[in-house]
Amino acid sequence: EIPEMGYIAYSSSNYLNFLWQKDIFYLFYGSHFDSKIRLLDVGCAHGYFLQLLSYDNRIEAKGIDIANEAVRKAREKGLNAEVKDIFEETTKYDVITAWDLIEHIPDIGKFFSKVFDLLKENGIFVFSTPDVGARIVKEKGEEWVGFRSSLEHVLYFDKYSLSTIINDIFNNIPIFFTKIEGEFATLIGFVRKGKYSRRDIIIKNLLNSNFSDEEGLNYEDKIHVLSFLYHTERKENYMDEMANLIKNIKEPSINSHLIPNLITTLDYWSYTYKHKKEEHIMAIENKLKQYQAEFEHYKQVAEEKIDRLSSEVEKYKHEIEHDKQVKQAEIDALYSQLNAIYESDFWKVASFYYKLRDKIALKHIHKTVSILRREGIKGLTEKIKAKFSGIKNTSESAIPLEFNPYKLLKLLKPIDVIVINKDYFDINIKNNNLKFSVIIPVKNEENSIARLLNDLKEQSLKPEEIIFVDGGSEDKTVEIIKNFNHENDLNIKLIEAGIGNIAKHRNIGIREAKNELIVLIDAGNILTKSLCQNLVGALADYPDADLVGGVYHPTKKSSWAYKFIWDWDSIDYTTYLPSARAMLIRKSKALSIGEFPEYLTYAGEDTLFGINYRKVCKKWVINKAAIVYWEAPENKEQALQKAFIYGKGDGESGIGNFRFYEEMINYIKTKKISFNDEVLHAYFLGYIEGRRNRLFILKEKRKINKNYLILSENAFTDNNWIRKIALELIRRNNKVTFCNLRFSNNKEVFIDTDYSLLDLYYFKDFSIKDYIQNHNNILSKTVVIFDPSHLEFVSIANRLKELEPKLKVIYAHEAAEEIFKEELKDIIKTEDFKQVIIYPPT
Known part of the structure; x- marks a missing residue:
């Protein structure tokens, strides 16, 4: 079936269907203006938008369209419309609108240039067009209704492409948002010829907050917002809010332009509200009749069941009493037999x-x-x-996983996480006296450092100091920074730290910073002008926040890039760890946790830092308006290499166990990797490589004291003495592997410990061969703890002692108390502990 398109679709419409366009116009331009303004509606079709503006005598509106029949119908309504191409127009206008038009124009650059020429200084261009960047479009693909019902469109846009084109001509990023109506996604926005006004910023914050931030809106603005939201979402709560707003109109609010501006809106709402309520009343009355009939039926059935059950209750009482006497006699007989066995010589x-x-x-x-x-x-x-x-016994290696000990652990401490999307004014931040330092590690960045320096110079809020920490650059990076510092008034401090990893250089910058507030940025990123302003500005609203995180987008779009970019609209921010690409932290808290871990080879340091930093925090804020553009992988080779490096970092830190426990166990058993996603496959390979390096790092770089293997009946998440022993061992810088024999039915819990020093296994998943391969260089410093001494545990200890005679084994039923006193003096002091750890032989 061929859908109706173009002017055919307009011919079957009512002008009230376009009421949302009038609401958007008054919202963007404002309702409070006294002098006449000129408005040009390009592609006016049948003139429905012009008809809605005809009630306001302050607007001199004109429409143009290239279709004769459409213009004829507009003129029949008494509207000012001409058959004309925009390139024939010469008059200057305060406002130019183009509703659902620009997708029809092949030479879009030429069109926007003409619009720019026709606008007066400080005039605005208002537009709407299908948004192919919306989530619904990505999900539907070629089946999206916007592709199937719009065969005459020649171009499609998303926010990124439209911003680039308009910015080249207007030197302004447009202010816009996406309207979702069913399966349709429409990009609506405006751009000003000249500097954006304070009202423009208020409207931008309103759109970014999905119409929840109404700060700065006047009475008429609120009416237009409610009218637009109802047309878009059809939710009755908007009707109720509108009814209350209209009901509470006060005489001073009614001025010369309010009534002509709102007359069509109020008329439409009054009719719609009454019609909806009448339908609602009828539906309720029908439901009441249905429920009344059902109630009478259920009442009759219930009374019959009560009568029947009452007679059966007495019968069951007698039967239960009889069975109780019989069972008690059987129990007494069994106890007698059991006592006889215990007293026998056998x-x-x-x-x-x-x-x-x-x-x-x-x-x-x-x-x-x-x-x-x-x-x-x-x-x-x-x-x-x-x-x-x-x-190997193949049937044993094929046993499916029964229990994942990591699933019961929360990796992140639960705290308040507040998500906002707000631009902050300079003046608000200055009033709060929020001084901050920026720290950027660099190495061989000569191709991008000039761009980064210029981005810092253009920041709408300047840092008090910028600290560059160079890691031994062999190109012109240091020279470019020094030259820039001489020519500009930014307070730049360059530290030539020499060779080291990025964690070491970040820590040097943190220690050298003179301010409590620190903004972390990675070299190679492209910064938006408001990055620092929107990170630091969040503290004006949330002064007790311990961290403010931003978001990042790829510098070049590709399917490979988006493998590494979160979906910022649907992500669960309570489990999100902000990246050091754009993040504000407090110096005192970073120092209290030992800063970034310097022992990892290349990657994973910001993940481990985020986990540890969160332990000393109470509140984080994520501002989606604080944006950097990151050079994400553009092709398969770059993506696989980046994933491997990230996976290696998580393997070295031990954090990857939370993500890959089940895949790791299956890999140990079968040596097979089963990922359909190539990037995830590379990430897992990196994790396996990092896991092999982990004990070397712990021994040589972290200088752990000993290695403990705890073989426990209970899981790590069970709150018992053996877990307290494990936590104390970790606190004293020992590596602990905790292997449990039984399942745990506990709920998910957060335990404050250093997970980089801990491994968890379910006993059936534990491989002695894999353990030996990963701990071979530290077996001489290994202690095995039994809790209690099950026969299954003995075979593990015997195998380890064959390889390392010096290995200590602490048996629970032997001299456990004495050995634990030597190893853990401060723990074992109570009688409760002795009762737990000293078992009789079994």
């Missing part, structure tokens, strides 16, 4: 045997007999062959 001999079994060779005899009893001589023979040939 039980005493068996207890003595189990006491010896773990200390002498009898344990091997016991294991052999157990296998013979379960699997026969054939099963025993296969296990002996597997023992000496190294062959």
